[in-house]
Amino acid sequence: MTTSDLIALSPELIVTVLALLVLVLDLFLPPERKAWLSRISLLGLLAALVANALIHEPNPQAWQGMLASDAISGYFNFVMLLIAALSLMLSSDYLQRQGLERGEYYALLLTSTLGAMLMGSSADLLMVFLGLETLSIPLYILSGFARGQSRSQEASLKYFLLGAFSSAVFLYGIALVYGATGTTNLAALSQQLGTMSASPLLLAGAGLLLVGLGFKAAAVPFHTWAPDVYEGAPTSVTAFMAVMAKAGAFGALLRVFMLALPQQSQLASDWGLLVGVLAALTMILGNFVALVQLDLKRMMAYSSIAHAGYLLVAVAVSAAGGETAGLATSSLLFYLLAYTFMTLGAFGVLLLLERQGENLALNDLAGLALRHPLASAAMALFMISMAGLPPTAGFFAKFYVFSAALSAGNLGLVLALIGVLTSVVSVYYYLRVVYYLYMRPAAVERPIYASSSWATAALVIAALGVLVLGILPAPVFAWTQQALALVLP
């Protein structure tokens, strides 16, 4: 262990210490002061963000080749810490209202964040696995956090059983890759695969890794858990999970598939095609099934599946190598940030509307615009962004992904066509939300729960993020491309 190792790990360390601190402090705080934990967590996340910004020396093989501290991990850490901070700001009020505010909530959320950060920085398959488990186990518990509700318990159990199964599959994949190559270090793997031809053992191993990560990303056909878990979990957990699990999974996909596995080879075209098929299925199924959802959380679940499909397009086409790989990787990074803002924003508005663990349906939004113009305008903005219409973040995110796809030849062209057509399909269900907000008279007047300034601030940040990425995306584009230039040869 050297100082540079410690520096490389400093954001993760801060989050770890923070999680433990919150857990301990919880014991000493009276119930009415639990909100302090949220403030302390936010402060700590801010410190981690600062630490993350201060890391300048890239260290691709920190901790004996377990962790990579480079520009990409810097970007991922930023996105994940942002997700955690926004989720905390959004959930505090909601938890109080639901009577769920317990100190473990914050500790678990922070631990899960730590796991995702480790996934985005891993330089070794074992580290990916550790990150995956650190991300998932707190999520299993958080899904069941509303102990009194059988739906929440069911979600937790379902998520745990399927998640544990997928972790096992992932671990088996690591074993097969190790068997084929004799290493689990991603850099070593990349070097070795450059010279050897693909063995069936390696292909099977890579396939199993894809299954494990595809499960976390909720890619079809490994998505079946998502709607039930999203629906059953407390909404603030759903919001966090929808974004953080996706960020972690795609961080790992980027590390393993886009950076470590060789491109422009037989192996690459094999896994590129495989991921491409998954991407196509995910976009189609996610968007079409979302059409018939009347429950908003289920709709968001299928929408998040659909977005996993667009992200997978970037993963799939990166197999083509060269310029495409660069475009694909940076488009993935950009998409994740856009997805963070719009998804957390949309869930944030739903959180304002929910009272006591009931599930909101489309009907509950009817006529909201007349009574709460700002919340409705924000929700409309997030929906428009998710549908990929300009001038919002969602448009440039999709534009970037489709650009990467079109630079990749025929597979990319097919994926881009499926992508734009399913985007049109998605307009229907996203704009239906807007239709209910603005054009349907209210059946019952639902109150909106006066939110603290924290939740409002989070919504403002999300809305600004969506607009800035949609109107002036250049700085973030530049950032993603710089991140990449430092990593790709």
Add this chain to the structure above:
Amino acid sequence: MSFPILSLIVFLPAAGALLIGLLDRGQERLIRTVALGASLSVFALAVVLFFAYDGARGGMQFVEQAPWVPQLGIGYHLGLDGISLLLLLLTGFIVPLALLAPWEAITERVKTFSIMVLLLETAVIGVFLSLDLVLFYVFWESMLIPMYFIIGIWGTPKAGPAALKFLLYTMAGSVFMLIAIIALYFLSGPLGGRSFDLITLQSLTPGWSLALQVPLFLAFTIAFAVKVPLWPFHSWLPAAYTEAPTTGTVLLAALLSKAGIYGFIRFAYPLFPQAAALFTPWLMGLALIGVIYGALVAAAQRDLKRLVAYSSISHLGLVLLGVFALSPISLSGSTLQMVNHGIIVAALFWAVAAISGRAGGARTLDDFGGLMRPMPRLAALFTVFMLAAIALPGTNGFVGEFMILLGTFTQHRVYAIIGAATVILTAIYMLWMTQRVFHEEPRSQKHFADLRPREVALLIPLVLVIFWIGIYPKPFLGRLNSSVQQIVRQSSVQVQTGYDLLRSQVYRLTRSQVNGPAPANLRPGGRPR
């Protein structure tokens, strides 16, 4: 760099919308004033540009260029030529009137309404001024959301589904264009030398093979054809036009349809001349079908608003015919006719709204009759609008349609003849409608109050423009001329394909019998640049 007047004119309405967003929704007067002020300033700037534009020099003027997303080669590139100038003027002219119009006026949720109209104005003007394909696409798609709100919120109770249909239909058309735009970028050169810039691309694409041009051209064509709409892509139109509030209908018919036609002129034809030449006969056929279909369906309508909606399809078909014919005269005529159509169709929709507003919302032919007596002012104004729609000499409609048909005749004789015959159809349903509504015996016992002075004052500018363009179109045509020449030059076939060779042979054979030289662009060897 000189003063960025084009940026100012594009974003002025958006700034107004932002300002209105900060106001309390109770302050309706103030909101209306800000909206009107912003849109009138746009019109004032458009008039300034009209006089500042150097028509003799032509080409793109007041150009602004800056990197927008340099990592992807996306530029912020605005420019104004004679064609965009006229459309800018039309937009600046229609929007303030739309905000003022008292017929079926918007009285609920004025704040949201004003914001949406102003955002729409920014998007429409942006479409007319963009010279970068991505910038253009961003403005193009940005038109959808405000329009969706305008139709859905203030339309009839059935407007929500109609608004969604409009949105889905036009977006489905547009996404292929998005793919084509990205593909153009990657085809435009090696890494580092690529561009989304229209001017750069225009110099490259005409050299590409038909196998490349045809799919790209079709992708652009579908997007524009749905927006106009070109028959048979019009099925969203009747629902959207009739369910929308009158203001929305006017904005759709007067402005958004022009964006589609403008797309053909600015993008589809100059970028892919060979593919365009290949498809021109088909497109002209569709345009003609649209002219006839629109007219026949209009003649069968009993609902006045639907009648005007279908007549709009018919008139837009004729405008498209002139664009596809691609002769300087027909293209000038089409551009002028876009302005004319915008004004006439807005006037007709408002007149219908004025009548039906006094009849408590009824608007079928059977509800009226003999309105000449109680409403002499409206009858007089309506007659002017109706005659302009029929294209009576002396009105603006005549100048536009005459030039379209004349220009088309020099290139595609048969189409021009059929097109000219259909002008009669317009006269049939328009005169019939006038007769049923304003003459004959009254069919309703209701009392129809004539137009108030304020209402007349709002319609008078439209009448003035109708006669101005009808009698003295030179200021407009003078600014169009060299821009149109340039578009025709860019869009004409420069490289001979097998098809063109065949076509020019056939043309020569037929021409030789009347002893005239073939037009330059059809001579074997193509025209020199």
